[in-house]
Amino acid sequence: MxxxxxxxxxxxxxxxxxxxxxxxxxxxxxxxxxxxxxxxxxxxxxxxxxxxxxxxxxxxxxxxxxxxxxxxxxGDLHQIFGIVTDARPATQRQKQLARERREAGEETGGVKDARELVAEMGWEVHPGTAAVQSLGEVLDALSDMDSGIGWRSLLPYARLADHISELDVRQMEGASGVLELAERAVLVSVLLEPALLAMRRLAQEDKSARLFGGGPCEGEEEA
Known part of the structure; x- marks a missing residue:
């Protein structure tokens, strides 16, 4: 063309x-x-x-x-998925820094708790996976707020995420060629995530209305 x-x-x-x-x-x-x-x-x-x-x-x-x-x-499907979804640090320098922090015991309590959750779920992940750091930051923030929500409280969410990840990875099946595999990884990691968040918000609105008796929103007519 x-x-x-x-x-x-x-x-x-x-x-x-x-x-x-x-x-x-x-x-x-x-x-x-x-x-x-x-x-x-x-x-x-x-x-x-x-x-x-x-x-x-x-x-x-x-x-x-x-x-x-x-x-x-x-050219390896697992590695391609990791690169596109940022499931591992993008550079050797980032990997080295993450390893040095672990060896020096400089990880925050939240990151250590995140690793506890990963171990409890039996997930096999790269030691320097960026998502562990992100989860650790959330757990640190929850601790600072005295929320009473620790990593064990997140296990039901982790189990749901585990089920969703099965659906995600199945989207990769049937792809052939490096670029098509990368396309599927982008579809799962970049395009479907906003859809999942939007559906969660819709479900939350529904449950809030049912539990707290919100009724129809302002400006809406009764069915």
């Missing part, structure tokens, strides 16, 4: 596509003339992936370039 069709099918402007080509995010097409080239389905897949990582996940172009390079080199 010509660059104009690539732009139409991907939803990315031609100037932006040319920028990605110059910057190495997109490989060059097959030259057909001095200033013309043909592009294939792999270009389209890669461009859609870039658009999602930049436009939806709000990653800088440099980080997207690093992710795409790692995806191309890895």
């Amino acid at each position: 010509k660059i104009s069709e690539l732009s139409r099918r991907s939803g990315v402007s031609i100037p932006t596509i040319k920028y990605y080509l110059r910057d190495g995010l997109l490989p060059p097409g097959q030259a057909t003339a001095a200033n013309q080239a043909d592009y294939g389905e792999e270009h389209l897949r890669r461009l859609r992936l870039i658009r999602t990582l930049v436009g939806v996940r709000r990653l800088p172009v440099g980080a997207v370039k690093e992710i795409l390079g790692a995806i191309t080199e890895e």
Whole structure:
């Protein structure tokens, strides 16, 4: 396909596509003339992936370039999923810092509790997984508020998350090729997460109305 069709099918402007080509995010097409080239389905897949990582996940172009390079080199489904979902630190330096903090005993109580939860659930995760740090920060905040909510209180939520993750990973089945695998990982980690949060909010509103007798919202008519 010509660059104009690539732009139409991907939803990315031609100037932006040319920028990605110059910057190495997109490989060059097959030259057909001095200033013309043909592009294939792999270009389209890669461009859609870039658009999602930049436009939806709000990653800088440099980080997207690093992710795409790692995806191309890895080729292993589990590793690709980890790279795209940020299930492990993106750089060797980050891994080293996380390891040094653990060895020096500098982890906060929340992070240690997060690791307790992971162990209780029997989850196999990378020691430097960013999600452990994020969960630890939440647990630290809950402790600072004297909420009475500790890591054990989160186990019912963890079990629900475990079930959801089964559904997530099954979305990866049937994919072929490195870029299609990466696309599926982006679908699960970037696009479905807002849908899950929106459905949780809807369910919370429903339960609040049922439990606390809210009745119809202002401006709504009785059914």
